[in-house]
Amino acid sequence: MKRKAMKTYFVTGTDTDAGKTFVSATLLHKAGQMGYKTLAHKPVAAGCEQTDEGLRNSDATTLMAAMNEELDYELVNPIALEPPIAPHIAAAEKGMQLSVSRLNGFARGMMMAKGDLLLIEGAxxxxxPLGPRETLADLAISLKQPVILVVGMKLGCISHALLTAEAIKRDGLELAGWVANQIxxxxxxxxxxxxxxxxxxPAPLLxxxxxxxxxxxxxxxDHFPEGAVKYLLGEEQGSEEQA
Incomplete structure (x- = not known):
């Protein structure tokens, strides 16, 4: 049976500790269990450790463990920064300038790979911010892919989630769905x-x-419904609630 074109989603969160990587890994693993070919991409990551193979980020290595297609680390996480601080500050300290055009090129390369599901995880x-005038939202806008929002369930999450959903909509992107992650x-x-x-x-609870x-x-x-995965893969029509 001929497979459909690969589905790509940009994964964002309500804040730094919302659990984007945990949820992304969960979704990748679930889709893999269902027989889908899965890939992940972390364009820029700060908070990396020096290893014999170079800088490595734990989020990126988690995504690599969860996906079932084998790729070199540099394809999954092309820009790795050591300090665990905001990416634009870490890049500036290294004399590097981050830009949407550069990150877009990395992500577009991944989108040309063969697979069923690609998750591009933000930071x-x-x-x-990526710099004085650009943010990771601008990368998502340039990619023109639907967004999955991870809501870290804690005190204050309602305002954070609604503001993020509103910003995604105002930026002209589709909010494909959201995940409640009880952190x-x-x-x-x-x-x-x-x-x-x-x-x-205004989107399904996945x-x-x-x-x-x-x-x-x-x-x-086990807590990510198969119906939600099929919905994201375009094999089931969306409903008011997937979970």
Whole structure:
């Protein structure tokens, strides 16, 4: 059976610790379990460690472990910066200038690969700067791909999520869906917050990932519905709620 063209999504979060990589790895693993060819791309990553093979970022290596297509590290994470700080500051300290055009070239190269699902993961939230005039949102705009929003479920997440969803829409991009990632196991009124977000975010709830002590992204894949994966792959029509 002939496969459809690869689906590409830009993954963003409500903030730095929303769990973008965890959710991306969960989705990649779930799709792989269902027989799909999966790839990931982290255009720029700060907070890398020196290894015998060069700078390596734990988020990028997690994505590589979760996807089932083999690629060189430099294709998955072409710009690796050592300090665990904002990418534009880390790049400036290294005498490097980040630009949308350069990152777009890396991402477009990945989009030409063969596969079923490609996740391009941003850094931090939607408007993380690349320099004085450009942000990672400008990269997403230049790629013209739909967006998956990871909402880190904690106190304050409602405003962060609604503002991010509004910004994505104003930037002219499709919000394909959102994932509720329970990063705070003791969040007060969790269900009520989830219900409010479900009512106010103008996109399907793809999955609800609970906070389970010691749980890995492999185990979390059990909480990503197959119907949501098929929806993202264009094999099922969207509904009001996928999860």
């Amino acid at each position: 931090g939230g939607w408007r993380v 705070d196991p003791d969040m007060n009124r969790y269900k009520e917050n989830l219900a409010t977000l479900h009512q106010m975010i 999955a609800e990932i609970p906070n389970i002590e010691g749980s890995s992204w492999e185990q979390a894949a």
